[in-house]
Amino acid sequence: MSHVLIVNAHIINEEHETAADVLVRDGRIARIAPQISAPAGVPVFDAKGQWLLPGVIDDQVHFREPGLTHKGDLYTESRAAVVGGTTSFFDMPNNKPAITTRALLAEKYAMAQGRCFGNYAFYFGAANDNLEEVAALERDEACAIKVFMGASTGNMLVDDPKTLEGIFARAPLLVVTHCEDTPTILANEAKAREKYGEDVPAAEHPRIRSEAACYKSTELATSLAKKYNADLHVLHLTTAKELALFTAGPMKNKKITVEACVHHLYMDERDYERLGHLIKCNPAIKTPQDRQALVRAVMQDRIDIIATDHAPHTAEEKANRYFKAPSGLPLVQHSLLMLIHLVKLGEMNLRTVVRKTSHAVADRFGIPDRGYIREGYWADLVIVDPNASTTVRKSDVLYRCGWSPVEGCTFPAAIRATFVNGELAAENGRVVGGPKGRRIRFV
Incomplete structure (x- = not known):
């Protein structure tokens, strides 16, 4: 009933x-x-x-279905999400196979029907070779177009300059980006290997996935959006330096918006000593100063949305050495509690948390009749x-992976x-x- x-x-x-x-x-x-x-x-x-409160709308999750269901699936991860107060989620396209055709997108929606505890929507993945599919998307087919401007699964790294220009020029939907510069990361990995061999400490991750790598890619994305007057939403910002690329103030009239993720607001690089690869994620958790700058930017309305980037891996996978330990951590069951903890600490206020996790997501992505407590x-x-x-x-x-970085x-x-x-x-x-x-x- x-x-x-x-x-x-x-x-x-x-x-x-x-x-x-x-x-x-x-x-x-x-x-x-x-x-x-x-x-x-x-x-x-x-x-x-x-x-x-209005239920959380999480605009960035990896529930691992299809193809990676030993880590999680639409059923298990959405179950954890609703227990934690998340009532809607947008799942990313870096599956196996990657969701880079409209036919695969339709198949993913079909497999989700009747199996999700929360409301669901899916991203369409851009690649170097599917620009015509991107341009043919219709408004209600996907929540947005995901562009990995950094290393990702399979064919989903978009690093061809002409393709990037074409996406920003022709995208019929909101473009969302993961911004990290791959050549910078590869150079940093080579330096780390030279120093540590294969036993790179987890604490080196924010220096490999560095501020420079993030800034270079984010600057490119925002410049392309301005050049083509495109609607852009930049995911999971991690550095104070990048904040200068975004405008503070109400989201209503912004063409370019940005989000922060719960773990980047809640944790900093000191946590690597305790948690190691369990909190290895891309982009990396960085300095205490970066964390504090992100929290301030949320309160100043420079950051528009808060999400999780929930990305489960098995404990066995995470126990590998640095280069084989996958990036990502599971968060949806406790993300709202983590934000409320920041409220209780006086770093945020509850009205802002509600706006960034519910109202702003509904407004930015164009979701009718959700995200607010309103009659009708x-x-x-x-x-x-x-x-x-x-x-x-x-x-x-x-979570199917059976662990959480906030255990205890x-x-x-x-x-x-x-x-x-x-x-x-x-x-x-x-x-x-x-x-x-x-x-x-x-x-």
Whole structure:
């Protein structure tokens, strides 16, 4: 049943905090008012003393299906996501096979139907040889076009200058980029090998995937977007230096936007000593000064969106030496709690977190009727207890890979319930029922 009455909630939404009840009918928010009497037969969820937020829309995940399902799949990773308060996700195209044709994109949507606990959308992957496929995309076929301007899986590194120009000139959808300069990275890898051989310490990763590599690629992407007046969204920024390439202020009139990821806001290079390759990711977690600059940029509206780049690998894969240990870490089950921890530390505020993880994603990608707590909108909601705590235990980790980089951490809040399309999807750390997600539509 997609009917429920949530009472006594403290709603954080659209820069306001309000005490109200929320009536959900047929999956959508039917009414928001100070007090609502429960209609006959409608279950009541008492949220007294708790926050009611719009569900997180994570615009960057790697759920590994098709082709890499020993690490995770649409079912397992979306299950973990809803337990953590993420109600919608956009999955990346670097699968096996890579999603670089419209036919493969349609097949991926077909395999997702009825198997996702959250709402889902997929990226179309650009390559050096599929410009005509990119140009033929229609608005509702994909959430955006993903361009890897740095090393990636298989055929998905776009390093041909003519192809890059063509993508920015002809893209019918938003272009999103992973910005790292491959020649710079390869030169840094050679230097590291010369010094350490194959036993490169994990702490060298931010010097291999360096500030210079990031800045050079991000500068190229933003210059191409300006040249062709293209809509560009730069993913997972990691350095203070790159921030100068972006404009502070409201997102509404921006053609070029940028995001930060939770782990780059929460961790810095000192964590390599404790976690090693478990936090090896591309682009790399960098200095404490970079982390602090990213947090400030979120609060200044220079960074527009917060995501995870959730990317699971098995513990055995991560245990390899540097050059064989894959990059990426699983985060969706605890990403909202990590951000709330930063709120409790005074580094962010909750209204900004809600805006960057829900409102801004819906607005930037053109998602109708989601991302806000509004009458008539789909009831994608999360209830958080700010007075409880959550200690991350291995036994509670729901990713197929079976581990989390935040195991042992205690966060000063708890995700009590997640509703997807008006139905209770998760409660107190456990999923409720089967997959309830729908394909996200775009306008």
